[in-house]
Amino acid sequence: MASRVIAPPQRKRDGVVAGIPKPKAPERNNRRALRDVGNLVIRGVYGKSQQVSRPVTRGFSAQACNVEINNKKKPVIGDGVAVVPKRKLTTKPPQKEVVVVKRPKPETAVIEISLDAEEAKLGTQKSSVKDVQISTAVLSASSKVPCGLVDKTKKTQIVDIDAGDVDNQLAAVEYVKDLYKFYKMAESSIQIHDYMGSQNQINENMRMILVDWLVEVHHVYKLSPETLYLTVQIIDRYLSTRLVHRKELQLLGISSMLLAGKYVDIWAPMVNDLVCISERAYSKEHILGMEKSILAKLGWSLSGPTPYVFLVRFVKAAMADKEMENMAFFLTELGLMHYGMLKFCPSMLAASAVYAARCTLNKSPHWDETLNFHTGYSEPRLIECAKQLVSFHSRSAEVKRNSVYRKYSASELCSVALLAPAKML
Template sequence: PKEFDVDSENSEDIYNCPEYAKDIFDYLKQREEKFILTNYMPRQPSLNPEMRAILVDWLVEVQENFELYHETLYLAVKMTDHFLSKTPVHKEMLQLVGSTTMLIACKFEELSPPFAEDFLYICDDAYTREELIAMEATILKTLSFDINIPIPYRFLRRYAKCASAGMDTLTLARFYCEISLMEMDLVSVRGSLLASACLLMALVTKDLGGWCPILQFHSGYQTSDLAPVVRRLHSLLLAPPDDKLRAVRNKYSHKVFFEVASLPLVNIDTLEKALSSH
């Protein structure tokens, strides 16, 4: 429908592929069904959710230090989860898995990816080059070389565009989304649904309304679909921050990210009102 058209304004911009944008995101949303995760921790005798959270927190630091795209970070986390859901890993090897998925994600997303040596260096040379390359082959084989996994970040940017959200609102949603990466309970949530929940929370926090018809059309979700994830995110953000997991909050306390980490959390009653308004 014409009133839901957010792409024709870019009709001259070949990089935006305006005539295919909706189809591309519908395809990515379909493709999510191939990459459903469950809580795999019971199958990891040597690991626990806290170790995973510490690894993700470290990957956020790596993304910042190497000035990598956010897509690279999200893809690395997704690959790590899919690999861990299929292969038991000893805790001493967990950092190797994380740095290897980051290396693979860099090759997939970055214009000039860091070298293997850079990834050995950030692990304080705990692993050898041979171990890194062997792990790369193992991960790719385990994932059947199918690593174009739909990530929440792409959906988040798309839906923020549909809502005409400003950069500050998108950045707040990105903060929520990145915090959620640490949480084992949210691993099973589809990226498009997680992105929608993060954006809705940011819109309500900024008093910009709720999940309007244009967002329902482009995301395929109703407010009722988002409610359980929004409530889970809210309780996650309400809990006192873990001192061992500082990377995301520190990152989003910078001016370049509008210092969104220091914004007060939206009141649960305000949130519930937005969730029941449709």
């Protein structure tokens, strides 16, 4: 009978059976806080790593990590198994934006503001700040005016004189500003120089008598006002280019009126009528021959701006009534008669007539921002020309032959010639 070898029983040492290896204890989760957060690496676009540098919040991040690890619950080890406490599932809190507010002290204060709360707050603050600014500006402006810190005259608005003619196609509101810019440029090209010194047969007095007679002829035939102004301009332009004999001066006058009537009026005066009104001093052939000579000397150009073109616009800018309009035309026609007024350009003559008319009728103010804008002349520039027009007005009753004075003494033209001239001028 075979014998069995019986192994002696093994002793337990410290509760462990000898010969059996001791099971390894589970490794603990040994973590420590990073002392330097400068080595923080995050994943950027397309898996590339990017180094993040946050010098302002570096110290704060390190302290936050230490606090979080110390307060974190460690896993409980029991029976060789690590038990990690369960976390409650909560909804993801709204993202918060960290705003660093710098103060003069070395310490930095960190304020956490929710994005949703910030947007709502900004929405309410914008309207309140805007209201405060508007009300502050109104209060400050209203307080400066009574104290005299703000000049009220500088804030006067320029009146739109063409607003009432928007629906009138004949007024050409879309082009009127460009038209008068062109007139201002064109008047310098036809400025008439002093020609009386080169004329050895006529003088200033003879020219005044001719214009006075043409005013009467113009009034008898009831031609348009622009025809008279264009007639005088044609006469002066022709006399500045050619010597005229004394006997041909009246012929030049009626031929110039014939051309102006054809250019402006619908029904121009007939040649036979002009022959009769000149008491047959000239024949039909004489008038037509002078007409050809005028057109040849002027190069068939009759479209130069006259004082009437500017006067109509400036009277409208003055918002004048009927009396003031007639007074302005009366003073302008007085200026046409005198040779010395040729040194003033047509626009200045028209603007000075409006200014003198306002002074004569005691209109207040005598000159405003609207007139300054549309005429292009300030009040000091018009004083010299306006004084001469007022002097002509004061002596008009003493002149024996003055068709302009008789014309504007009629009641249908408000008898403006009978009014006293402006004393201030």
